[in-house]
Amino acid sequence: MSPLSSGKKGSRHLFMGNEAIARGALEAGVRVVAGYPGTPASEIIENLAKIAKEGSRKLYVEWSVNEKVALEVASAASFAGLPTMAVMKQPGLNVAADYLLHLSGSGVRGPMVLVSADDPGALSSVNEGETRYYAKLMEIPLLEPGDFQEAKDMTTWAFKLSDTIKNVVLLRTVTRLSHASGTVVLGEIPENGSNAFFKHDGFILDPNEGAILSPPVEYKHTEQQRKLKIAEALFEDSPFNTYTGPEKPELLIITSSICSLYSKEAVSILGVRDRVGILKLGTTWPLPPKRLLKHLSSCDHIFIVEEVLPFLEDEVKILAAEHGKTLGAKFFYGKKEGYLPMVGEMNPDKVAAALSRILAMPQPGMDDVYKKRATEISFAGSPHREATFCPGCPHRASFWTLNTALSMDNRNGFVCGDIGCYSMAVLPAGFSTLKTLHAMGSGTGVASGFGKLGGFGMSQPVLSVCGDSTFFHSAIPPLVNAIHHHSNMTLVVLDNSGTAMTGFQPHPGLEKDAMGNVAEKIDIPEVCRALGAEVRVCDPFDVSESRQVLLDLMDRDGVKVLVLKQSCALSPEKKSLKKYTMSVDQSLCAGENCGCNRLCTRIFACPGLIWDKENNRSRIDEVVCAGCGVCSSICPKGAIMKKEAV
Amino acid sequence: MPELTLKHDPYNLIITGVGGQGNVMTSRAVGNMLSLLGFHVTIGETFGASQRGGSVMSHVRISKDSSWSPQIPSGHAHMVVSMEPSETIRVLKDFGNRDVKVITNTRPFYPVGVISGQISYPSDDDIRTWISELTSKAWFLNATEKAVAIGDPILGNVIMAGALAGTGELPLDREVFHTIMASRFSGDILQKNLDAYAFGVESVLSRKI
Structure with a gap:
């Protein structure tokens, strides 16, 4: 326990x-x-x-x-x-x-x-x-x-x-x-x-x-x-609202949430505990007016520390305005005055920088000489780590299929994106395949709309993607909408058997619930068929079949659904199980002389593939490779070999 | 128990590496040990997309009396424990200072850009020179190699935790480590963890690294 x-x-x-x-x-x-x-x-x-x-x-x-x-x-x-x-x-x-x-x-x-x-x-x-x-x-x-x-x-x-x-x-x-x-x-x-x-x-x-x-x-x-x-x-009277600092501070910080720790840190870095007070609010709506007025009357200079939008700032200013007659004029230092940004998260450095500006003190931070040298070293010393799909991730294979099918179709088609690991397909990791990205289920809703623009001369094929959990969460209503309105679109469900990005939580498509009990499984293809869509199911690791099926579906009117079903490479039942042992036939790989522009390592770019510069050939990294076998189908020379793992 | 003291309060420890190397585990183990000794420990982690082969960092703040920000202010690290050599340099760029100390694993974990031949990875010699230049004291050890020899590359984390104990920077006690590990593991796995920890401690104490 x-x-x-x-x-x-x-x-x-x-x-x-x-x-x-x-x-x-x-x-x-x-x-x-x-x-x-x-x-x-x-x-x-x-x-x-x-x-x-x-x-x-x-x-x-x-x-x-x-x-x-x-x-x-x-x-x-x-x-x-x-x-x-x-x-x-x-x-x-x-x-x-x-x-x-x-x-x-x-x-x-x-x-x-x-x-x-x-x-x-x-x-x-x-x-x-x-x-x-x-x-x-x-x-x-x-x-x-x-x-x-x-x-x-x-x-x-x-x-x-x-x-x-x-x-x-x-x-x-x-x-x-x-x-x-x-x-x-x-x-x-x-x-x-x-x-x-x-x-x-x-x-x-x-x-x-x-x-x-x-x-x-x-x-x-x-x-x-x-x-x-x-x-x-x-x-x-809530004990969650606390004040730390002198009775009559020169500057009053009003803050809440994790920003209270950043404020404490900033005051500590600048060594101004005896000059600056921190009012940390735990009850932020409605604000306790008496408590706030007590502190506002102790100090005329108010610095408000919060993340993103100026919620606290606006409310404190309204309160100060309502009691302007008794409180007198106050000087505010917040987002609207440009002391802190209205976007992004806060950290101790941002708060300390603003605080030093308000108090007209030298800005704290790293030693300039050290910072300059460390930055120089880091250019060569810490090469960039790009986010990418895991080795053996079915999404890499699926987006390879989508991307190459759209190129072969040659009508400038596009894919509306959705929320999950596969959102990374806006990046080169997924061959920059996704062209819209918003809320859960929105890819299919947007595609439903695009699919009605034929009447305005639009002839581009319209695709959307969503994961299995996202399908149940909010892709069903837009799918119903698209079918009902005779929209022309293809929904590709990237079914990796779990809510993978957040840690394999179960969803209605699986046979167990959060507590591990047996649950009723709802079949995605059956749901789509019952709604009236044309449905096909493929294994994304079979790139040529998936691509041919997708090309056929894109050629037809109406709402089509392609379910690409393959478990996440990190799923507990799959982890460290290799289906294939991969190798590169060094006599077939032509390296830079091939004309493929190093398709496998430069474009497909699975971390399991290594470019061996000295030998001008590609290689497999046996430790990293997950043995999905997909790369064998992308090499134009057929140099990447797969053999059933024992 | 003698009065435990900290060299700085809060003491700022950064544990870094690449997603999947077990950073969170190490920071939790070290944090739990210090928490059991009565310290207030705050750990800030990177989660989510950065786990997928990206750089990861845990900020561990150790204090006698209160919680601190889960993000260490820039330039304020006292100690960096790194599972990956180039990540050590990345952390020093933002959190380093002349007095900072470093323990780094010497085994590289190549980024995708390096694997695909788009960018190059620095040589071991360059890394050692640069890290030494940017720190007041640096320990280099091939924790991965030793971990593989003990039986599992993930034990590299435990070796690094042991090495941190060996430096004497923090009051990390072998018995407390034993207690924590024994609450989670037993038999062969427990013994491997204890061996890895002991190896880390000895590597620093014997000054062979």
Whole structure:
């Protein structure tokens, strides 16, 4: 058993932010948890799923088909009186937003927490979307842990708050907290609680026993705002809002989340602890006005440190303006004044640079002479490492097929991209095959639209790709749309048997669920056929067959689906199993004299292929090669040999 | 137990390498050891797409009294432990300083650009000269070779952790390592881990590297 479930009260552990959140939920007695995988949020559910599997406590955990369904599943438990949690990365909150609007209007019964993880700087995303504005938009409380202990404590308290106000509480984390680790002292996990029962027979407006719905809207909306006022009052004395610094600082830093640690670091680097105070806010919507006004009246110069958009900055400025008569004029140093950027993630250096500018101090940083020399050395000393598909990755083979088929078709066709490891096919790793890249499922929606532009003279073949998990998440509605409207397009499903990018979480196309139980498998080709699409299934490692099938499909009108099915090279059942032993026949490889422009090492560029400069030949790196055999079909001289591995 | 002290507070340790080499494991093992001794440990990691053959880095902050930023400020590393020689240089460019110390594995892990002949990889001699120039003290050891000899290249991480203990920079205790490993492994695997750790410690103490 992991310390996450067995750790005793008072014991100290090194926990990842996501583990701390998971433990915090356990300490709140959570019973049902649902979510959809997405970096940086995935480990919260993964850890809770393991604990559910252990079976020592009543806990149901599922990877739902998408975030909206996850929120709906989790809310059902709340309606039946149980503590419940929904977990997602921020773009998933966009997916769940429609339901969240209505859920926050109806209110909840059992305590319900919604965890949303932002990825400032897009370290593992194609956006840097914001959770915080949703709290304001949906009129629900927002909590933001500033360190690992708070990640646990605040999660537990979020359930208490939800129980007090009977509405959803939003907890926002960020990559640098979720994926970092720190010291956490544990609390108690309660014994199993009450049974589930949905009371629905009472008077329709009875919040405890009536039906749960968002109308009558004006009445419920008024209730919702009353609940938010209760939260605001509780936030005034919250221990999650802390101040460190002199009584009358020269400069007041107002910050939240992981930026509170960057602020602490910047103040420490510049050695200005006696001049600068840090107000770290854990309760960021609604802001506690009295608490803020107390600090604003202690200092006229305010530096606001936060990531991406100026959420805190705007709210603090509004508050200062509302109380301008008593507070007097304030000097603000924030994003709108150009002290910090409105894009990308923060770090201690950016905060220290801005702080030194405000205090008119020399800018801290590396010794110029050292930096210059180290940079010179690094040009030759640390060659660039390009992101690429793994050796034996089915996506490399699939994009080779797509790319070469489009060239052979010669009508300037293109592929609309989607979210997964295969998003890397916008890069040379996937032969720059993808020409649009947006949200989950959007490739197929966009292709559905492109496929209707024939009436405007467009004759380019339209393709889209999506992974198996993405197919279930949000590609089915656009596929239905395309079929219904007689759009001309081909959807290529890159089925690698799992939610591979985020760590092989199961999805509805597989026979097991998050807790390892047997689940109903839903067959992708059968779903597409039932909808009326023409469907073919190929193994992407058979490049010539896949390409011929794709060329045939592209030639026909209507909606076609090609499922390219082959497990991820890193999947647990496949790892280190080689199907073929590969070799390059040195007498057949013509090297630079071939005329192929080193197709295998320069264009196909699987890490398992090595260019041997001295011998002017390609070679196989036996240690790296995964033995998929695909490269044997790309060599124009037939010099790459494959033989069944024993 | 004698009062444990740190040479700096927070002590800033960077563990670097290439995705798949086991960076996260090493930083967790070192972090757990120091956490068991009562220190506040904060570890910042790189995750996601960078795992796919890219450069990876763990920032480990060790303090007597509180959590620190999971990102070390530029130029503020005290020690760099590197599983890959060219990655050592990449880290020094951003986090190095005249006083920094380095332990580096000498076995290269070639980038795709090098494999495909687009760019070249520096020679072992150049790497040693450059790293020595940029540091106050540098230890070079072929941890991968020894790890393969013990039985698994992934043990290179354990050798590096042992080497870090051998430098005496941090109060990394062999018994604490034993306790942590024994909680996860047993039998032959546990013994291999202990052997790898001991080899790392000895490599530094015997000053053969």
